[in-house]
Amino acid sequence: xxxxxxxxxxxxxxxxxxxxxxxxxxxxxxxxxxxxxxxxxxxxxxxxxxxxxxxxxxxxxxxxxxxxxxxxxxxxxxxxxxxxxxxxxxxxxxxxxxxxxxxxxxxxxxxxxxxxxxxxxxxxxxxxxxxxxxxxxxxxxxxxxxxxxxxxxxxxxxxxxxxxxxxxxxxxxxxxxxxxxxxxxxxxxxxxxxxxxxxxxxxxxxxxxxxxxxxxxxxxxxxxxxxxxxxxxxxxxxxxxxxxxxxxxxxxxxxxxxxxxxxxxxxxxxxxxxxxxxxxxxxxxxxxxxxxxxxxxxxxxxxxxxxxxxxxxxxxxxxxxxxxxxxxxxxxxxxxxxxxxxxxxxxxxxxxxxxxxxxxxxxxxxxxxxxx
Numbered sequence: 001x002x003x004x005x006x007x008x009x010x011x012x013x014x015x016x017x018x019x020x021x022x023x024x025x026x027x028x029x030x031x032x033x034x035x036x037x038x039x040x041x042x043x044x045x046x047x048x049x050x051x052x053x054x055x056x057x058x059x060x061x062x063x064x065x066x067x068x069x070x071x072x073x074x075x076x077x078x079x080x081x082x083x084x085x086x087x088x089x090x091x092x093x094x095x096x097x098x099x100x101x102x103x104x105x106x107x108x109x110x111x112x113x114x115x116x117x118x119x120x121x122x123x124x125x126x127x128x129x130x131x132x133x134x135x136x137x138x139x140x141x142x143x144x145x146x147x148x149x150x151x152x153x154x155x156x157x158x159x160x161x162x163x164x165x166x167x168x169x170x171x172x173x174x175x176x177x178x179x180x181x182x183x184x185x186x187x188x189x190x191x192x193x194x195x196x197x198x199x200x201x202x203x204x205x206x207x208x209x210x211x212x213x214x215x216x217x218x219x220x221x222x223x224x225x226x227x228x229x230x231x232x233x234x235x236x237x238x239x240x241x242x243x244x245x246x247x248x249x250x251x252x253x254x255x256x257x258x259x260x261x262x263x264x265x266x267x268x269x270x271x272x273x274x275x276x277x278x279x280x281x282x283x284x285x286x287x288x289x290x291x292x293x294x295x296x297x298x299x300x301x302x303x304x305x306x307x308x309x310x311x312x313x314x315x316x317x318x319x320x321x322x323x324x325x326x327x328x329x330x331x332x333x334x335x336x337x338x339x340x341x342x343x344x345x346x347x348x349x350x351x352x353x354x355x356x357x358x359x360x361x362x363x364x365x366x367x368x369x370x371x372x
Contacts, residue, residue: 007039008180009147010135014040019180020129021138022121023047023076023083025068027202028140030075031191032182034198036138043081044132046125047072050092050116051213071202078200086128088120095119097213101226104219107274108348109254111167111318112211118170126175136180143168144184145176146359152176154302156354156361159187166318169352169366170300223251234279236263239272239288250274253281256289256344270344289343294336296351296367303364305329312364313354314338316345322354322361334367347371 006014021033023045036043047069069085076083096115103110122137129137142157143165154176157163171179183191195203214222223230231249238244245263247253252260257271261283270289273282308329313322314336324339336351352366 006041008041008136008138012135015042017136018042018044018132018134019136019138020125020132020134021045022125022140023072024140024208025071025075025202026140026208027195027200027205028142028183028191030072030140030200030202031195031198032138032140033075033081034079034200035182035194037079037081038198043079044134045072045076045079045081045083046128047083047085048092048120048125049085049087049089050120051089051097068208071205075200075202086124088124091124092116092120092213097222097226100211100213100219101223103348104223104251105227105230105276106348107250107276109346110348111350112213113167114170114350117167122171122175122179126178129178137178138180138182140183141168141181142183142188143181143363144360145179145181150177152179153359154181154363155184155359156363157184162188164318165354165361165363166315166350166352166366169350169363171302172300173302176302220252232279234281236261237280237282239282239284244283247281250276250279250281255346286343289345290341291343291345292338292341294338294345294351295370296334296336297332297370299332299334299365299367301365307355307364308353310355311339313356313361315352315354316342316349316369327353333370345369 005011006017010017019036019041021036021043023029023033033043033045049069073083096112096119099115100110100112126137141164142159142162144155144157145152146155154165154168156165192203230251234247234250235243236245236247253271253274255271258268261269263269267285269283270286271281272284272288308327312325312327314325315322323342326337328335347369349369350366351369353364354361355364
């Protein structure tokens with residue numbers, strides 16, 4: 001007699017189903033571990049140590065810090081599940097931190113959480129789970145997954161304020177079929193309630209808000225430590241090429257920024273372009289920030305290209321709205337035409353593709369915004 005699929009969609013009894021839960025020490029991943037244990041699965045918790053702690057980061061709202069690792073260990077002990085800590089500091093520095101710094105030095109606005117998911121969290125954690133002969137890798141991400149005919153598709157979470165699909169567009173099809181996201185159909189308030197019912201000590205723990213290696217959001221101080229020679233004075237120019245001021249380093253600016261320009265003008269001025277080769281920033285009015293055509297590179301697709309014959313939706317920022325768009329492929333790159341104005345689009349940001357169907361907003365893939 002064949003077994004029915006269990007809660008995770010696997011044809012095994014839960015007690016015979018080995019799963020790895022990625023445990024960051026926060027309430028979401030801890031709750032997932034508790035839910036899986038309660039359902040009878042054979043759970044192994046894995047926590048990644050990604051960077052060396054500092055006094056500055058000890059009290060900030062971040063993930064993967066020393067306190068978080070201790071919290072994950074305490075939760076694992078309470079749940080009586082096996083717990084492993086993987087030390088990936090060097091991989092994280094090479095794959096995420098160095099990329100973050102280099103991106104800023106190029107005048108881009110990087111999204112390190114996507115790089116982290118692509119390199120360390122899903123790539124290496126995926127491999128580790130396979131080595132352990134796990135049946136699935138389960139995480140506390142707020143994304144919804146739907147499996148039909150053994151193919152899993154990713155959707156925006158029910159809780160749109162917590163949706164993390166933007167950060168997971170680089171997930172491969174193989175990874176997606178192995179991953180499970182139990183929180184995608186829940187509101188955050190439900191997660192905390194479950195954590196309280198499980199008597200987890202992290203039930204009321206604040207959410208991580210900062211980039212884990214950037215204490216209190218101060219990315220400039222991080223770059224100054226790693227690349228102290230990157231703060232070179234340069235010219236501030238208007239759109240016509242006229243020098244109207246001096247800056248203390250392009251590292252202090254991102255596209256769309258108004259603060260710190262310190263140039264008097266009839267209208268508020270914004271950074272509309274950054275030229276790292278000439279060490280200069282270009283400023284203009286808010287209208288000059290409008291873009292409707294974007295060049296994308298390093299595209300990852302989770303569907304066939306003919307899906308893009310139809311109108312799609314995109315997100316330019318993790319907290320941004322869905323924008324109607326049209327995508328045209330050009331060899332390894334693509335051109336995106338937005339159907340409405342968008343302000344302050346910067347190279348280095350991610351652009352994630354969506355379509356709408358009966359299950360919700362389906363992730364089709366995405367790419368990185370390139371300089372035109």
